[in-house]
Structures are given as structure tokens and as C-alpha cells.
Amino acid sequence: MRRLTPNDGGFTLLELVVSILIFSLGFLGVTKMQQYAIMGNSFSMQMSNTINIIDNQEEYLRGLNIGDPDLTLGNHNGGSVTRQGIQYDLSWTVSTTGLGPAVNARDIDIQVAWVEKTVNHRVAMKMFRSN
Numbered sequence: 001m002r003r004l005t006p007n008d009g010g011f012t013l014l015e016l017v018v019s020i021l022i023f024s025l026g027f028l029g030v031t032k033m034q035q036y037a038i039m040g041n042s043f044s045m046q047m048s049n050t051i052n053i054i055d056n057q058e059e060y061l062r063g064l065n066i067g068d069p070d071l072t073l074g075n076h077n078g079g080s081v082t083r084q085g086i087q088y089d090l091s092w093t094v095s096t097t098g099l100g101p102a103v104n105a106r107d108i109d110i111q112v113a114w115v116e117k118t119v120n121h122r123v124a125m126k127m128f129r130s131n
Contacts, residue, residue: 043116049083050112050123053090057110058127061092066104066131073106088114097128105130 057078064071071094078090092110099105106129113122 045084046086046114046116046121047123049086050088050114050121053081053083053088053112054110054123054125057090057092058125061108061110061127061129066106066129071106071108071129086114086116088112103130 061070070076073094073096076092076094078092081088081090090110090112092108095107095109097103097105097107108127108129109124110127111122111124113120115121
């Protein structure tokens with residue numbers, strides 16, 4: 001059996017420590033990217049829920065006659081909707097158009113608000129409704 005000599009080309013302890021440090025930094029970077037991806041997916045899910053709530057309310061309001069109580073001038077509270085553990089608050093404001101109050105047409109501003117990790121979010125959509 002052959003004996004190893006100091007010049008036989010193995011890894012030194014210092015080279016091993018440096019390689020472990022470089023691997024650790026790379027692993028931390030990948031972990032941080034994963035964390036940001038998860039946060040982005042969570043916010044994307046919340047935005048999708050918000051847009052679905054606004055679309056549902058828009059379809060509901062389009063199906064009403066101009067004389068319906070939900071289309072009277074002023075602020076309206078649509079209550080709260082809970083989706084996937086998050087509470088979304090729905091409201092809408094009905095106002096007259098630039099054509100004046102005598103015309104059977106309304107500008108409607110639909111708003112959905114929610115709180116995520118103590119941060120307030122709000123999405124609004126405007127629509128025009130006439131007979």
C-alpha cells in the first residue's frame with residue numbers, strides 16, 4: 001500500500017471552510033428568492049380575489065334598473081366578503097354623470113379594501129350605468 005505524502009493533492013481545512021461558506025451564501029440567496037416568490041404569490045391571490053369581487057358587484061349593478069335603491073346617489077356599503085381567510089370590505093359610490101342629474105345615467109365607483117399584515121390595500125374601479 002502506498003503512503004500519502006503532503007504533496008498528494010487533497011483538500012486543506014481552509015479550502016473546505018471557504019467552499020462551505022460560498023455554498024451557504026448561495027443557499028441563503030436561493031432561500032430569500034423563495035421567500036419573495038411566496039410573498040408575490042400571496043399578493044397575487046389577494047388581487048385576484050379583489051378583482052373577482054369587483055367583477056361580481058359590477059355584474060350585479062348592471063342588472064339593476066336605474067331606480068333601484070342600490071343605484072341611488074350616495075355611498076353604499078356592500079358588507080364584508082371573506083375569501084381564503086382574508087376579509088375584503090366592499091363599497092360603492094353612485095354619482096351623477098357630467099350630463100347632469102336629469103339624465104338616467106350614473107357614474108359608479110366600486111371599491112374593495114383589505115388589510116394584509118397591518119398594511120391597508122384598496123382597489124377601485126369606475127363604471128358607467130344607464131338605462
